[in-house]
Amino acid sequence: MEIDLSFKIAVQKEQEANQETQDEEDDDPEEKPDVKQSQDDEEDAAMAPAPGEMKDAAELSLQDNMKAEELSVLQMEINRMKEENKALRRVVEQTMKNFHDLQMKLAVIQQNNYQKKDIPQGFLSLSTDGNAIQEQARKSFVGKTSPVSTDHDVDKENELGLSLGLSDSGSDQKERKEEQKEEITNLMAVQRNHQQSLSGITSHVAIPPNRKTRVSVRTRCQAATLNDGCQWRKYGQKIAKGNPCPRAYYRCTVAPGCPVRKQVQRCLEDMSILITTYEGTHNHPLPVGATALASTASAAEASFMLLDSSNPHSDGISTFTQASLPYQNNAFMLNSASPHPSNIRTINPNYDPCKGIVLDLTTSGTSSQNSGPQPGFLLEKLNYPNIFNTPRGGQESLAENVGAMASDPKFRVAVAAAITSLMNKESQTGLSIGPCLVGRDNGESGSSGPNN
């Protein structure tokens, strides 16, 4: 099943329409009696036929009856959408609230670190407009140059799910500082690259040539490959040792000469898991869907650079959850709305510097584990009203399709990517993401281009 990220535009419009409908309802409490009236009409129509009437009259009555039924169904549909719209609002508000809370906590921790480590302020600014990698870099810098962290710090980091596990013996601190500065410079380049990707203007800042970008994404996916928005051409297939499942090799064909390759292989332990490894950097503007996913990869890649083998003192098994990049990459942040830390998707802590990093999107990223509204719920609910606006369009077909979509991991990944892109843009422009997500005009989605 192919997932087209562009449907979000239609979703927004639909939601906007729902929003307006809801507003009208709020403004006009008299609407319900009308509904009631409509239903009464229907009942009347149903009861209308009387013995001895002409055949034409009977047909007319039948038509009226059908019309009334249609109206009734439509009315039910509208009511249902209104309720869902309310639920969506709650989810978004809750997500934003959690996001804000995390921001506050991080700011407090930052301030503490500044005071304790006596690090010159303004080295890298903390902001919410997508500068989290810089912030992350500074955190890393602080962590590395200050091997001794108090229990208090540890507790706070744990509280946030931040557990970089960076340490330094302190013997060669000067040299290390130089290395770290270099890392941060690289990181900022990635960050610039990331932001440019998001704006659809990609002129990729070169990742250091000696470090080939490599990001693995694990997803539950029944299809042969993950639809990430890019065009790929298969150029080879191999049976790799230790895994009877063939490994397929693809290269990006969006632009001629694009060096990006990807490998796709099923996980031996769980055949439903698809391991997609991306390698290299695109030399062309990315399609919308690919942009979002690439942004995920970029952020992950940046994180990887903070943890990679350039730090010999790093044990390489740092727990690195999405919360480590709460503002940079909102795809990770999506699940941070969950009150349960266990519901956090992880960047594989057992990363291998040779293999790059692994984004594990197979764990718990679905909707039904927790009681409250979840991002998964949001994702599922966000989309079906429009993409399944089929000619038959009945509730049954909707329900069937929703079920199918909800169970499709590719769908979740794609939508997460789309929302990542959207939220990143939002944060960059300083716009509120909250309720606006529902009722916002297509100003933002316009960048997504026409319905693809």
Next chain:
DNA sequence: CGACTTTGACCCGCGC
């Protein structure tokens, strides 16, 4: 007919 997939051959790095 062009774009894409398949698949065996080939290349290259690495360990022994």
Next chain:
DNA sequence: GCGCGGGTCAAAGTCG
């Protein structure tokens, strides 16, 4: 040097 395994090439086949 040799074998192994991962990665790539390219001719043949397939598909729309």
